[in-house]
Amino acid sequence: xxxxxxxxxxxxxxxxxxxxxxxxxxxxxxxxxxxxxxxxxxxxxxxxxxxxxxxxxxxxxxxxxxxxxxxxxxxxxxxxxxxxxxxxxxxxxxxxxxxxxxxxxxxxxxxxxxxxxxxxxxxxxxxxxxxxxxxxxxxxxxxxxxxxxxxxxxxxxxxxxxxxxxxxxxxxxxxxxxxxxxxxxxxxxxxxxxxxxxxxxxxxxxxxxxxxxxxxxxxxxxxxxxxxx
Amino acid sequence: xxxxxxxxxxxxxxxxxxxxxxxxxxxxxxxxxxxxxxxxxxxxxxxxxxxxxxxxxxxxxxxxxxxxxxxxxxxxxxxxxxxxxxxxxxxxxxxxxxxxxxxxxxxxxxxxxxxxxxxxxxxxxxxxxxxxxxxxxxxxxxxxxxxxxxxxxxxxxxxxxxxxxxxxxxxxxxxxxxxxxxxxxxxxxxxxxxxxxxxxxxxxxxxxxxxx
Numbered sequence: 001x002x003x004x005x006x007x008x009x010x011x012x013x014x015x016x017x018x019x020x021x022x023x024x025x026x027x028x029x030x031x032x033x034x035x036x037x038x039x040x041x042x043x044x045x046x047x048x049x050x051x052x053x054x055x056x057x058x059x060x061x062x063x064x065x066x067x068x069x070x071x072x073x074x075x076x077x078x079x080x081x082x083x084x085x086x087x088x089x090x091x092x093x094x095x096x097x098x099x100x101x102x103x104x105x106x107x108x109x110x111x112x113x114x115x116x117x118x119x120x121x122x123x124x125x126x127x128x129x130x131x132x133x134x135x136x137x138x139x140x141x142x143x144x145x146x147x148x149x150x151x152x153x154x155x156x157x158x159x160x161x162x163x164x165x166x167x168x169x170x171x172x173x174x175x176x177x178x179x180x181x182x183x184x185x186x187x188x189x190x191x192x193x194x195x196x197x198x199x200x201x202x203x204x205x206x207x208x209x210x211x212x213x214x215x216x217x218x219x220x221x222x223x224x225x226x227x228x229x
Numbered sequence: 230x231x232x233x234x235x236x237x238x239x240x241x242x243x244x245x246x247x248x249x250x251x252x253x254x255x256x257x258x259x260x261x262x263x264x265x266x267x268x269x270x271x272x273x274x275x276x277x278x279x280x281x282x283x284x285x286x287x288x289x290x291x292x293x294x295x296x297x298x299x300x301x302x303x304x305x306x307x308x309x310x311x312x313x314x315x316x317x318x319x320x321x322x323x324x325x326x327x328x329x330x331x332x333x334x335x336x337x338x339x340x341x342x343x344x345x346x347x348x349x350x351x352x353x354x355x356x357x358x359x360x361x362x363x364x365x366x367x368x369x370x371x372x373x374x375x376x377x378x379x380x381x382x383x384x385x386x387x388x389x390x391x392x393x394x395x396x397x398x399x400x401x402x403x404x405x406x407x408x409x410x411x412x413x414x415x416x417x418x419x420x421x422x423x424x425x426x427x428x429x430x431x432x433x434x435x436x437x438x439x440x441x
Contacts, residue, residue, distance in 0.1 A: 014329065014332075017328055017329035018329045018332070018333070020328065020329065021328075021329060021330055021333060021377070024377070025376070025377075057324065060271070060324075060325070060326045061326045061327075061328075063271050063275070063326065064271065064274075064326040064327065067274055067275055068378060068379075070282075071282035071379075071382070072379070072381045072382060074282060075282060075283070075379075075382040075383060075386040076381035076382050076383060077381075077383065082381045083381070085381075086378075086379075086380065086381050089380075090327075090378060093327070093328060093330055093377065094326060094327045094328035094330060095328065096328065096329075097321065097328025097329030097330070098321075098324060098325060098326070098327075098328040101321050101322050101324060101328070101329070102322075102324060104322055106322065122244070122246070122249055123244075123249055123252075123253075123311070126246075126249035126250045126252070126253040127253045127256075127315060129250060129253065130250065130253030130254045130256065130257045130315070131253075131257060131319075133254065133257065134257060134319075137257065137258060137261065166265070170262055170265075171409075171412070171413075173258055173261075174255070174258050174259075174409075174413060174418075175413060175416050175418045177254045177255065177257070177258040178251060178254065178255070178413065178418040178419065179418055180254060181247065181250045181251040181253075181254035181255075182247055182251070182418075182420075182421055184250050184254075185245075185246040185247035185249075185250040185251075186247075188246050188250070189246050193246055194245070194246050
C-alpha cells in the first residue's frame with residue numbers, strides 16, 4: 001500500500017492534486033470542510049510512505065491558511081465560521097497537490113506526456129531537457145554566489161542588500177540559462193532533432209492497474225465534499 | 230532560392246529548436262524565481278495582513294513575469310503560455326503553499342498575456358504592449374483567486390484586490406519584464422531572437438546618428 005504513491009504514474013499524481021481544487025470549490029461550510037479534509041487525511045495516512053513529509057508541507061500551507069482566515073474575517077463580514085471555512089478550504093485545495101508533487105519525477109512525467117497523452121514530441125522533449133538542467137542551474141547559482149562574495153560584492157546583513165544580491169544572482173542565472181538553451185539546441189539539432197520523422201523514446205511509459213485505482217480514488221475523494229454538502 | 234521565398238506566417242509561427250528549448254529553460258529558471266518569491270510572500274503577506282490585506286496583490290506581479298518575458302523573447306504564438314506554464318509547474322514540483330492551484334494560475338496568467346500579444350498579431354513588442362499583457366494576466370489571476378481563495382471577501386474588497394493586482398501586473402511584470410528582456414538582450418544572450426536583433430540594430434544606428 002505504502003509503495004503505491006512513490007511508484008505511481010506522475011500523470012495520476014498531478015490529476016489527484018488538480019482534482020483537489022475541484023473538491024475545494026464544494027467546501028462552503030465547516031462540516032463539509034471537515035469531511036473533505038478528513039477523507040484526504042485518511043487516504044494520506046493509509047497511502048503515504050511517511051506522515052512526516054506531509055506534516056512539513058502542511059506547516060507551509062497553515063501559514064497561508066491562517067493569513068486567509070484573518071483576512072476573510074476582516075473583509076468578509078467578521079463571521080468566524082465563514083473565515084474558518086475559507087481557511088480550511090485552502091488546505092483542501094492545496095495539501096494533496098503539494099504533498100503528491102514531491103513524488104513526481106520530471107523525466108517520467110515527460111515520457112507520459114509524450115507517449116500516453118501524445119502531446120507534440122518536440123515541446124515535450126524540450127521540457128524534459130530543460131528539467132534535466134535543473135541540477136546544473138542550482139550549481140550555477142552556487143558558483144555565482146561564491147564568486148560575487150569572493151570579489152567583495154557579497155550582501156551585508158541588511159535585508160535590502162540581500163534582496164539586491166539575490167536579484168543580481170537571478171539575472172546572471174537567467175543569462176546563463178539562456179546561453180545554455182542556445183548551446184543545447186545546437187547540440188540537439190546536430191543530432192537531427194528538428195527534422196526527425198519517426199521518433200523513438202528511451203523509456204516506456206506504462207499505465208498500471210494501480211494507476212487506474214489511484215485515479216479512481218482521486219475522483220472519489222474530490223466527489224466527497226460535493227456529495228455531503 | 231527556395232529558402233528565400235518562404236511565406237511570412239510560417240516563418241513567424243514555426244518553432245525552431247532554440248525557441249522550444251528557450252521557452253522551457255526560461256520556464257525552469259523563472260520557476261525557481263517564483264518558488265523563492267513564494268517563500269518571501271509568506272512573510273510579506275503576513276505584514277500586509279496587519280495593514281490592508283488586498284494590498285498583497287501589489288507584490289504578485291513577479292508571478293506574471295513568465296508570460297510577458299517568454300512572449301517578448303520568443304515572439305511566437307504559444308510562447309507566453311508555454312513559459313508561464315513551465316514556470317508554474319516547476320514551482321509546484323518544488324513544493325509550495327497552494328499545491329496544483331499554481332498550475333491553473335499559470336495557465337490563466339499565460340493566456341492573459343498571450344491574448345494581448347495575439348490582439349497585436351504578434352507584431353508589437355513595445356513597453357505598452359508588455360504592460361497590457363502583464364495587466365491582463367493579473368486581471369485573469371485576480372478573478373481566479375476571487376473564486377479559489379478570497380471567495381468570502383466582500384465584493385468591494387475583491388475589486389480593490391483586482392486593481393492592486395492589475396497595477397502590479399502592468400508595472401512589475403509588464404514594464405519590469407520589458408526592461409528585463411532589454412537587459413538580457415544587451416548581454417548577447419538573446420542574439421538568436423528578436424530582442425537581440427533589435428538591440429544590435431539600435432546600437433548600430435547610434436554609432437551613425439549619435440543617438441543614445
